[in-house]
Amino acid sequence: MTLLSPYLLLFLLILPGVWWLVRAIPPQPREQRFPSLILLRQLTTTRQNAAHTPLWLLLLRLAALALLILAFSRPLYIPPRSSHVPHNLILILDNGWAATTHWAERTEQALALGEATLRAGGRITLFLSAPEADGHMPSPLHPSSPASLKQSLATLKPQLWPSDRLALARQLQNPAMHDILRTASVMLLSDGLAQPGDDALRTALQDAASRHDIRWPRCALTRLSLQHGTPTTILAETLPSCPPQMLHLMGMKLTPNGHFALQASTLIPTNTPRPFNTQLPHNIAYDALSLPAIAGPAGMVLLPGTAAQRRVGLLHLNGDDRPLTGGSFYLEHALHDITPYQEGTVDSLLPQHPTIIIATDGSLPEASLNDMLHWVREGGILIRFAGPDLAHQNQQGIQGDAAALLPVPLLSGMRQLGGPMSWGNPQPLAPFPPNTPFAGLTIPHDATISRQLLAQPTDDLSRHVWATLTDGTPLVTARQEGNGLLILFHITATADWSSLPLSGLFPQMMERLITRTPFIQHHDTTAHSSADTLAPWRLLDAEKTLITPPTTVRPLLTTAEQTADALHPVGFYGGAAQRHPLNLADHQPPLAEEPALGSLQQAGRAVVERPFWPGLMLLAIGFLLLDMFLSLARAGILRLPRRGGTILTIGLSLLIASLSPISHAAPPTEQNVPPAALAIRLAHIQTGDAATDDAVQQGLEGLTRFLNQRSTTHLDSPVGVVPGRDDLAFYPLLYWPILPSTQLDEAGRQALSNYIQHDGMILIDEMGAGSPLDGSDGHATRSALKAATSGLPIPPLMPLGEQHTLSHTFYLLHDFPGRIAGQTVYVARQEENDESESVSPVIIGNGDWAHAWAVDSHGEHPFAVIPDSETQRTLAYRFGFNTIIYALTGNYKNDQRHYPEMLKRLKNSADDTMEGPTDEGEAP
Structure with missing residues (x-):
């Protein structure tokens, strides 16, 4: 010290x-007043002065x-100093998005290392590996005292984009750093994630006197990504060889005030891709997916489009909805995993004001041509497919509004490749031009074209071509018409003219047209026009909320595969009505562990100076x-x-x-006192299933918060217990979730028996077994409940009714829903002639209350309730509130039934007292 x-x-x-x-x-002197002078006679004559x-x-x-x-x-x-404190210390602190986990421990470790060197009279240099918001690397810091080092580290926060190891290597290769490195000890506080530039950084540090790579637990790093394909999949990715775990996934909707609201939730395993349409209800439009357990952009994926972009109509023409052979059949399968859509005719779709209409081969009704053209000129996007009908119309001559609804004029007839009378073989697709919505898509080798309608050669034809065959003939053409856009596939939407509708490329092309076409309406093959860039609209911050972008953010170039960086952070680009998302995992390789840059050390508990x-x-x-x-x-x-x-x-x-x-x-000391001995807590019996235990913990935390806010009772954070191992006597209420795998050993059975016999209360929940949410008949769960409760002193049960104390302990309840509504709740049976209701030691139900109560770290409800939304959740909270008060106070509310008789007796007693003595001269 x-x-x-x-x-x-x-x-x-x-x-x-x-x-x-x-x-x-x-x-x-003190003054003292005596009630009587008689007391003065008893005082002694000894005089005392203070x-x-x-x-x-x-x-x-x-x-x-x-x-x-x-x-x-x-x-x-000051903690004891090691004998090997370096005199010249270089601290390299990774502060990219991957360093968000254990950030407090990283800065504390850096503070402890730097303080030791500064107290020994040495010098330190602090490098940061992530660029600033303006794209420039931060200058090295040279704190001269522990106080300045502490202040510098306190102001640091992890950035929301990856580190730039290559730029860091260039800073270290500065000639001014060469002599410093030769005598310096380098401490790299690494995030453990392999990144471009690792080799350059290793080369830059090769002349250092010593190198130490400090790491934290590797499996805490998680990144959520959306992988486009057939079908679109969701992946919660961790580093290789990490044990799998279940994480909560939430589907979010963007509200008008710029916040995200929960739409649906589910569980997904790590490192296992899951189809998007099977994990979350596909009939709901989502704007983002979120892992509440993962902070920052790594735990959220923004989805393309808004409600305006998702208004897609599929136009039926001339029986094209025939199974397997109709064009709508293939388009419906392609759109199924992309966006909701409406089906109908021109007269039924146009009044719904769609943004995009997709039409297969067929004749547009003459009476609707003008309406369709007017809709396009007002900003609509018409995507058409060629076929025999369009080829026949072209031979007859297309004029007027019908010609205006084609992006380019067509040659008469149809080109056939690969047939007995053809001149060549089926043609594959050429790479997509960079200034089109299809830029960057991988073309499968088996996608070939055998028939097509040819476009008339014109001077400006190249300006309208979005896709071609290898021989240069157009496959997809587009033209701006007024404020809208006309797009034509020169093939059918069926497998008659090509194998493209059978490949995985077809739904990817449709997705690009739906999500990116509104931003690419002008094209220039020689230079990037303003339509090729998307201005930043809203960015995602560390709290997963959208914020206004700073002036340093640059527009997003749509003609290249842009990755998230300091100048292009994660967020929405393009504007409020037409948004394009940029996510952290976009165009990034899978997560990989960074090779050690020096002697590998596990991070220990840093001991810093304490005032x-x-x-x-x-x-x-x-x-x-x-x-x-x-x-x-x-x-x-x-x-x-x-x-x-x-x-x-x-x-x-x-x-x-x-x-x-x-x-x-002082150094922390272990205490064997249970936390519940110092504060009132709820407890839940652990099931061994990580997802269920986490959900129940969140549920009891949400219920505790609800109780603390609405009553004078103050409960501390709930805990998980194991009967037979933990002392249950401290907990007024145990929440016991029952799963098909639930088992209870003899020690646990004895512990629960003692708990019930000593006035403990257990809320047993079958977690919605047999309900539509569970997807099973519930027989396995009920069998597990019967086996687990065998031998416990559980009294005969009856359904919980409105007259029971539990229904009006605090709130007046007529129903007791949880995440599932309509489930019966059972309590101890009351005898018909028994006026004094006994306290029920067990409450058994199937409402899945924990998921209804659950609150995540952001204060949101990660689990939806079925079917009545927030009203049902409020009733679930009120039932939990009543249950806790019932467990703490028993049946005191039942005394209200005796209040009239008690008041009557008190009144009679008062009247008798006022009458005076009885005839016998005795007091009554």
Whole structure:
């Protein structure tokens, strides 16, 4: 321990003077009034004067003054220094998105290492691996004192984009750093994620005197990604060889105020791709997917489009909805995993104001041509497919509005490839041009074209071509018409003219047209026009909320595969009505572990410097308050109770309260006292299933928060227990979720029996077994419940009704739903002639209350309730509220039935007292 202001200890020399001064000045005499002069006769004639302050009070005041002097001298605890503290230390702190986990431990480790070097008289240089928001790498920091180092680290936060190891290597290869590196010890506080530039950084550090790579648990790193394909899949990715775990996935909807609202939730395993349409209801439009357990952009995927972009109509023409042979059949399968859509005719779709209409081969009704053309010119997007009908119309001559609904004029006839009368073989697709919505898509080798309609060669034909065959003939053409867009596939939507509708490329092309076409309406083969870039609209911050982008963010280039970086952070680009998302995992390789850049070390518990003066100051203030209290009591201003122990209790309480900050500076010690012995807590019996246990923990935390906000009862955080291993006597209520795998050993059975016999209460929940949400008949769960409760002292049960105390302990309830509504709840049976209702030791139901109560770290409800949304959730909270009050107070509410009789007896007793003595002369 050291003193930052040791000269202030000289004030301790004035303590003898204070002693003499206090002893020389007697306290003020105390006046005492006697009720009678008779008491004066009993007084002795010995005269006593309070000439001196009591010794104990004098010592208390001197101690308070000494503590104040010590506090102002600022004592500081310095951990023992290692003998190998480097004199020249280079700290490299990864501060990209992957360093979000264990960020507090990373900065504390850096502080501990830097303080040791600075106290030894050395110098440190702090490098950060992630660029700033303007794209430039932060300059190295050279703190000269532990205080400046602590201040610098306190202002740092992990960035929301990846680190740039290559730019960091260039900083270290600066000629000015060459001589410093040769004598420096490098401490790399790594995030453990392999990134481009690792080799360059290793080369830049090869001349260092020593290199140490400090790592944290690798499996805490998780990244959510959406992988487009057939079908679209969701992946919660961790580093290879990490054990699988179940995570909560939430489907979110963007509200008009810019926040995300929960639409649906499910569980997904890590490192296992899951189809999007099977994990979440596909009839709901989602704007984002979120893993509540993962902070920042790594735990969220933004989805393309808004409600306006998702208004897609599928136009039926000339019986094209025939199974397997109709064009709508293939389009429906392609759109199934992309977006909701409406089906119908021109007259039924146009009144619904769709943004995109997809039409297969067929003749548009003459009466609807003008309406369709007007809709396109107002901003609609018409996607058409060629075929025999369009080829026949072209031979007859297409004019007027029908010609205006084609992006390019067509040649008469149909080109056939690969047939007995053809001149060539079926043609594959050429790579897509970079200035089209299809840029970057991988073309399968088996996607070939055998028939097509040819476009007439014109001077500006190349400006309208979005896809071609390898021989250069157009496959997809597009043209702007007014404020809208016309797009034509020169093939059918069936497998008659090509194998494209049978390949995985077809739904990817349709997805690009639906999500990106509104942004690419002008094209220039020589330069990027303004339509090729998307201005930033809203960015995702560390709390997973959308914020206004700063001026440093650059527009997103749609003609290239842009990855998230400092100049293009994760968020929405393009505007409020037409949004394009950029996610953290877009165009990124799978997660891989970074090779060690030096001697690998696991991060330990960092011991940093701890100041003592805050605790000493509080302790001195506590002594002064105690002195003031006792002085007022001795002067007669404050009346003391007869028992002097009260004074000691108050004094000790003040001392303990003031000493508490000092105790934090001392090394932690293990305590065997259960947490529930110090505070009231709820508990749940652990099932062994991580997903269920996490959900139940969140549920009890949500219920605890609800109770604390709406009553004077204060519960601490709930805990999970194992009967037979943990002491259950401290918990007023146990929540027991029953799963098909639930088992109870003999020790657990005995512990639960003792718990019930000693007035404990158990809420047994079958977690919605047999309900539509569960998807089973519930037989396995009921069998597990019967086996687990066998031998427990459970009384006969009856359905919970409106007359039971539990239904009106606090809230008046007529129904007791959880996540599932309509389930019967059972309590101990009450005898018909028994007016005094006994407290039920068990409550058994199938409502799945924990998922209805659950609240995540952001205060959101990760699980939807079925079917009544938030009203049902409110009733579930109220049932949980009543259950806790019932467990804490029993059936006190049942006494209300006896209030009339009790008041009557009190009234009769008062009347008898007013009548006076009875005839026998005795008091009644």
